[in-house]
Amino acid sequence: MSTHPAGPGEIRLIRFVVLFSMLLFALSLPFLRMPLPQYPAFMAMYDAALFVVYLITAVLLYSHGHTLRSRALMLLADGFLFVSVLIVPHMFTFPGLFAPSGLLGAGRQTTAWIYQLWHGGFPLFVLLYVREAQREREAVADADRPRPSIYRHIAVSLLASACALALALSSDAMLPALMQDRQDYASDRHWVIWLPWLLNMAALGLLLRKRPQAALDLWLIVTLITLVLEVSMAALFNNARYDLGFYVGRVNGLIAASLVLIALLIENGRLYALLGRAHERMQQRADELERRSAQDGLTGVANRRHFDLMLGREWRRAQRSGLPLSLLMLDVDFFKHFNDRYGHIAGDHCLKAVSAVLAGCTRRASDVVARYGGEEFAVLLPDTAGDDAQLLAEAMCAAVRERAVPHEDSSVSPVVTVSVGVATFNPAPGMGSRATVRSAQLVDAADHALYRAKDGGRNRVVVADASAVICQMTGSAR
Numbered sequence: 001m002s003t004h005p006a007g008p009g010e011i012r013l014i015r016f017v018v019l020f021s022m023l024l025f026a027l028s029l030p031f032l033r034m035p036l037p038q039y040p041a042f043m044a045m046y047d048a049a050l051f052v053v054y055l056i057t058a059v060l061l062y063s064h065g066h067t068l069r070s071r072a073l074m075l076l077a078d079g080f081l082f083v084s085v086l087i088v089p090h091m092f093t094f095p096g097l098f099a100p101s102g103l104l105g106a107g108r109q110t111t112a113w114i115y116q117l118w119h120g121g122f123p124l125f126v127l128l129y130v131r132e133a134q135r136e137r138e139a140v141a142d143a144d145r146p147r148p149s150i151y152r153h154i155a156v157s158l159l160a161s162a163c164a165l166a167l168a169l170s171s172d173a174m175l176p177a178l179m180q181d182r183q184d185y186a187s188d189r190h191w192v193i194w195l196p197w198l199l200n201m202a203a204l205g206l207l208l209r210k211r212p213q214a215a216l217d218l219w220l221i222v223t224l225i226t227l228v229l230e231v232s233m234a235a236l237f238n239n240a241r242y243d244l245g246f247y248v249g250r251v252n253g254l255i256a257a258s259l260v261l262i263a264l265l266i267e268n269g270r271l272y273a274l275l276g277r278a279h280e281r282m283q284q285r286a287d288e289l290e291r292r293s294a295q296d297g298l299t300g301v302a303n304r305r306h307f308d309l310m311l312g313r314e315w316r317r318a319q320r321s322g323l324p325l326s327l328l329m330l331d332v333d334f335f336k337h338f339n340d341r342y343g344h345i346a347g348d349h350c351l352k353a354v355s356a357v358l359a360g361c362t363r364r365a366s367d368v369v370a371r372y373g374g375e376e377f378a379v380l381l382p383d384t385a386g387d388d389a390q391l392l393a394e395a396m397c398a399a400v401r402e403r404a405v406p407h408e409d410s411s412v413s414p415v416v417t418v419s420v421g422v423a424t425f426n427p428a429p430g431m432g433s434r435a436t437v438r439s440a441q442l443v444d445a446a447d448h449a450l451y452r453a454k455d456g457g458r459n460r461v462v463v464a465d466a467s468a469v470i471c472q473m474t475g476s477a478r
C-alpha cells in the first residue's frame, strides 16, 4: 500500500469520501454558528473513538514500517501516535466532561490549545513522511536499508506529545487566548488559529505533488482534505463550543481519522488473501515436485529412488506387523536385440508399454511398480505371500505376451516377453535394526531368481526362497 498504486475500487471510494465531506461542509457552511444543545457525552465518545482509531493506525503503520524498513512509514506512525496520546488529555481537560473546568489542572485555554497542537502537529509528521518517502525512493533498495528502531520512534513521538501537552497546560499564561470563556471562542482570535489549517494545506500541497503516488498517499490526501474541512468548521468559521460547526466538524474529523485505518485494514485483508493463494500455489508445486521426484521420466512408474524408499518403509512395516513382503524383479527378454532391430525410440515405446501392462496388473494401492534400471522392473508387494506373488508374476508374464509387441529377433517368442524372479520374505521380530541390509538381501534373492529364469530359457517365472535363496523353477508356459 505504501508503494503500490490504488486500485479502481479504492479510487472510487476515495472520490466518494471527498465528495461526501465537501457536501457536508457546503451544506453546513451557512449554519456553522447555529447554537445546538450541549452534549458533553458526544465529546467523550468522539475522543474515545479517535483515540482508538489513531492508536490502531499507529500500531499498523509501525509494523508496516518495521517490516519494510521504511523510516517514512515510521514517521507517519509517529504522527498518529502523537495525536492519539494528545487526545487523552484533550478528553480529561475538556470542561464539563469529568469536571466543570476539566481535570489535570486545565486552564481556560488548555483544551483549545491541545486541539490546535494536535491539528497542527499531525501535518508536520505528514510533511516529514513525504520528504523521507521521496528520499527512500531515490536511495538504496529496501532490503539494504537499516531497520529503523520502533522504540526510538515511539520515544520521540511521546516526547513531542509531552512537550505539546506541557505547552497547552501553560497556555493561559504563555500563549495567545483562543477562548473567551469555557464556551465561546475569543472574538479577536490571534492569527495562530490559522496555523493548523495552513500546515494541513502545506502537507496536502506536498502530497499532491508527490510522484508516484501510492495508495497510502491518496488516502492521506483525503485525510488532509477532511482535516482542513474539520478545522474550518470546528475552529475557524464557527463561533463556540456546541454550535453546528463544532459538531459537524468533529464528524468530519472522525472520518479523517478512520480513512488511513480503513485503507490499512483493506490492504491487510488483500495481503492475507494473496498470502493464502501463494501458499496454495507453493503447496501445489511442492506436491508436483514430490510426485515427479518419485517418478521415472520415461515410463511414468516409480523410479529407483522411490522404490528404495518404499522397500525400506515396507520392510520396516513388515517387521512390525510380521506380514509377508514379496518382490518381483522383471527383465525384458533380448531387449538389446529389440533395440538393434527396431531402434532406440521403438525400444522406449516398448518399455512404456511393458510398464503400463505391469501397472495394470497390480490391484492394491500399496503395490509399487518401479523401473529398477534400463529394461529391468521391480514390483513391491506388501502383505503378499509367496504363492500370491507367484500368481501375480505369472499373470504379468502372460499380460506382457498378450500385449503382443512384435519382437522378431527374440528366440523365445515372436512378441516381447519378460522373465521374472520372485522372492518373499516372512520377517521375524527383531530384524528391523538391520533393515537396509536385509531388504537388500530380498532384492538379491529376487535378482538371483531372475537370472535363473533367464538361464532357464526366459519368458518364465522363478520363485526363490528369500532367506536361503533356494530357487525353484516353475516353467511358465509360452
Ligand SMILES: Nc1nc2c(ncn2[C@@H]2O[C@H](COP(=O)(O)OP(=O)(O)OP(=O)(O)O)[C@@H](O)[C@H]2O)c(=O)[nH]1
Pocket: 298, 331, 332, 333, 334, 335, 336, 337, 339, 343, 344, 345, 346, 347, 348, 351, 373, 374, 375, 454, 458
Ligand atoms: N530403448 C531403450 N533401451 C534401453 C534403455 N535402458 C536400457 N536399454 C537397453 O536395454 C538393453 C539391455 O541389454 P542386455 O542387458 O544385454 O539384456 P537383453 O538384451 O535384454 O538380454 P536378456 O536380458 O539376457 O534377455 C541394452 O541394449 C540397453 O541399451 C532405455 O531406456 N531405452
